[in-house]
Amino acid sequence: MTTAKDVAARLGVSVSTVGRALSDDPRISAETKVRVVQAAEAMGYVANQAARMMRGASSDIVGVVVPDISNGFYATIAHALSETLARNRHHLMLGETADDPSAELRQVRGFVAAGVAGAIVVPTARPAPDTVRLLSGMPHVQLLRNVAALSPQWFGIDDDRSLRTATEHLTGLGHRRIAFVGGTADLPTGAARQRGYREALAATGLAVDPSLLEIGPPSSVQHGRDAVGRLLDGADPPTGIVTASVQATRGVLEALLERGTDVPGEVSVVGFGDEAGWSWWGPGLTTVTLPVEHLATACALWLLDRLSRPAGDTAPFTSTSPGVLTVRGSTGPPSHRPRSAQ
Amino acid sequence: MTTAKDVAARLGVSVSTVGRALSDDPRISAETKVRVVQAAEAMGYVANQAARMMRGASSDIVGVVVPDISNGFYATIAHALSETLARNRHHLMLGETADDPSAELRQVRGFVAAGVAGAIVVPTARPAPDTVRLLSGMPHVQLLRNVAALSPQWFGIDDDRSLRTATEHLTGLGHRRIAFVGGTADLPTGAARQRGYREALAATGLAVDPSLLEIGPPSSVQHGRDAVGRLLDGADPPTGIVTASVQATRGVLEALLERGTDVPGEVSVVGFGDEAGWSWWGPGLTTVTLPVEHLATACALWLLDRLSRPAGDTAPFTSTSPGVLTVRGSTGPPSHRPRSAQ
DNA sequence: GTGAAAGCGCTAACAT
DNA sequence: ATGTTAGCGCTTTCAC
Numbered sequence: 001m002t003t004a005k006d007v008a009a010r011l012g013v014s015v016s017t018v019g020r021a022l023s024d025d026p027r028i029s030a031e032t033k034v035r036v037v038q039a040a041e042a043m044g045y046v047a048n049q050a051a052r053m054m055r056g057a058s059s060d061i062v063g064v065v066v067p068d069i070s071n072g073f074y075a076t077i078a079h080a081l082s083e084t085l086a087r088n089r090h091h092l093m094l095g096e097t098a099d100d101p102s103a104e105l106r107q108v109r110g111f112v113a114a115g116v117a118g119a120i121v122v123p124t125a126r127p128a129p130d131t132v133r134l135l136s137g138m139p140h141v142q143l144l145r146n147v148a149a150l151s152p153q154w155f156g157i158d159d160d161r162s163l164r165t166a167t168e169h170l171t172g173l174g175h176r177r178i179a180f181v182g183g184t185a186d187l188p189t190g191a192a193r194q195r196g197y198r199e200a201l202a203a204t205g206l207a208v209d210p211s212l213l214e215i216g217p218p219s220s221v222q223h224g225r226d227a228v229g230r231l232l233d234g235a236d237p238p239t240g241i242v243t244a245s246v247q248a249t250r251g252v253l254e255a256l257l258e259r260g261t262d263v264p265g266e267v268s269v270v271g272f273g274d275e276a277g278w279s280w281w282g283p284g285l286t287t288v289t290l291p292v293e294h295l296a297t298a299c300a301l302w303l304l305d306r307l308s309r310p311a312g313d314t315a316p317f318t319s320t321s322p323g324v325l326t327v328r329g330s331t332g333p334p335s336h337r338p339r340s341a342q
Numbered sequence: 343m344t345t346a347k348d349v350a351a352r353l354g355v356s357v358s359t360v361g362r363a364l365s366d367d368p369r370i371s372a373e374t375k376v377r378v379v380q381a382a383e384a385m386g387y388v389a390n391q392a393a394r395m396m397r398g399a400s401s402d403i404v405g406v407v408v409p410d411i412s413n414g415f416y417a418t419i420a421h422a423l424s425e426t427l428a429r430n431r432h433h434l435m436l437g438e439t440a441d442d443p444s445a446e447l448r449q450v451r452g453f454v455a456a457g458v459a460g461a462i463v464v465p466t467a468r469p470a471p472d473t474v475r476l477l478s479g480m481p482h483v484q485l486l487r488n489v490a491a492l493s494p495q496w497f498g499i500d501d502d503r504s505l506r507t508a509t510e511h512l513t514g515l516g517h518r519r520i521a522f523v524g525g526t527a528d529l530p531t532g533a534a535r536q537r538g539y540r541e542a543l544a545a546t547g548l549a550v551d552p553s554l555l556e557i558g559p560p561s562s563v564q565h566g567r568d569a570v571g572r573l574l575d576g577a578d579p580p581t582g583i584v585t586a587s588v589q590a591t592r593g594v595l596e597a598l599l600e601r602g603t604d605v606p607g608e609v610s611v612v613g614f615g616d617e618a619g620w621s622w623w624g625p626g627l628t629t630v631t632l633p634v635e636h637l638a639t640a641c642a643l644w645l646l647d648r649l650s651r652p653a654g655d656t657a658p659f660t661s662t663s664p665g666v667l668t669v670r671g672s673t674g675p676p677s678h679r680p681r682s683a684q
Numbered sequence: 685g686t687g688a689a690a691g692c693g694c695t696a697a698c699a700t
Numbered sequence: 701a702t703g704t705t706a707g708c709g710c711t712t713t714c715a716c
Contacts, residue, residue, distance in 0.1 A: 014687045049455040051709035053392035054692045070421035079412035091452040094436040110433040113391040277619015393693035396708045
């Protein structure tokens, strides 16, 4: 690996001259600068970041933690982050947690060891104390999920409003038995989405029927699948379903397709997020489209800005963007089948 | 930040004693070890990784370069890599190239600067000379794509056979006008896939009709969309289409849906890869399912093994896995519409 | 305008 | 069994 010393030797100058020329120091003559830059280029010189960091410089690496990169939702986010970071001459270290706090801790430990400049985190429901401590030692932002133990900087979806929008779409169509399929209230996102659902029902004077509340683990396709079975095979099935996570939506869609359920004839469905293929699922999925790319980009830009500032500049900051309802074919008025109750 | 020096000073021993005690050196007395370990713990000492790396220690970071992480295909790969690396106590630095050699170079420069232990690369068609040189300086493997300039270690799909399988499925059903929609032969993968298509046609004694060859940029959804228009609006449209990349498939599916084309009545389609939702696209997409996860896992394991070996152990190694045909509803016998030619 | 030298924190070869 | 010293590659005084 070529070092500054090698470049200096080749040109018959000192290492300090090389260093200064490459950092565009005003004291170096234009001619020398050109010579040095060309030689460095020709020799494939890349400054050793470890050596720089020993001199107190912070790296140009930003750590990013997501639950699961194979989830299209997080893949989109990672892409937006990666692009924004790259455009600003930064690099990305990626860690997956699978929603496991100990995996999260391992990843954050890796960030510290690598000396990342900062971190962007989609945290697990309850990060380990060590995770919290390590993250406190570096600039970081929370993305999507917001846990109180971490920094008060957060970029997220307006989860409450998104689910209210979804649910109101169904109440507006005349539905009165609307099921909710989503994650636990452990996660602030889960709690907010449930709240939106409840608010929308309350606004129409509807009570929440506990048998229509299908609460499962954070990001579980399986839970979505199982919920469909329980709901539609129940004594008094819903005429509408709102889902509250991308994975739950996925499961619900798959299960409905397998059962050959008539959508929206037998049941209307409003999804959460908009993944590849959802527009051509059955009659086309009516869904709450989330501005994930903008969100991720804004988040990355905020962190980059934060990194360029002197330390300690940490005013609480929160940014939420609402989802937008995209109406396709999976929702319609409830059918009036004979019903014992009601 | 407490350093080994601080710990040494507190205990009145030398820095080397501290270093040795913490690395469990057999020459240090048990009693001293305990004292040092306790003091280090109490003072919150964490070894400076940058300093270690300057001493030649390699990091536990593996660089991964993919064209585009928002592409579900690569997201799946990144997930498999991340999981395998994490299980082996390694971390992942992710770079996207967007198939641009200069972006690729920037990412690889980042890897070098960060002192990654090795790299897993899905290379662009023509990596920059600098990219090649930098990668030569570290253990690396090619994934999916295989360019001659880089190391002879490669894990990929048997592209030739996969496309032959896809094409033979259509010839077997009686199709004689089969279009190919895929990327240029610039990329070895593109070339091999075209070859498979040609071989399958040749096996049935069919000539390649240049007007049915829709060759476009590497990973372009748009090209897939445009190709459908040109093919179906042409004078003598095909009765079958095989696609040769995930993105091309995506484009073809979208375009067919928009046109409202009858599949497989008007045209049969065999896809490449199997993304979320393809099973419920129209009549269900018949496609060549690729063993990407196994491939990525094997690739990561190989690199990890390579990293644990003494340097120079670099026998050429190639592993290819074939795709498997999954038959769904998008393929059937050609319909016999009146035709001027033939 | 440029060179020489110190030092960041660590480890390993070389003393005791 | 422990201490001393050199040096990794870089930046940054301090000299000239």
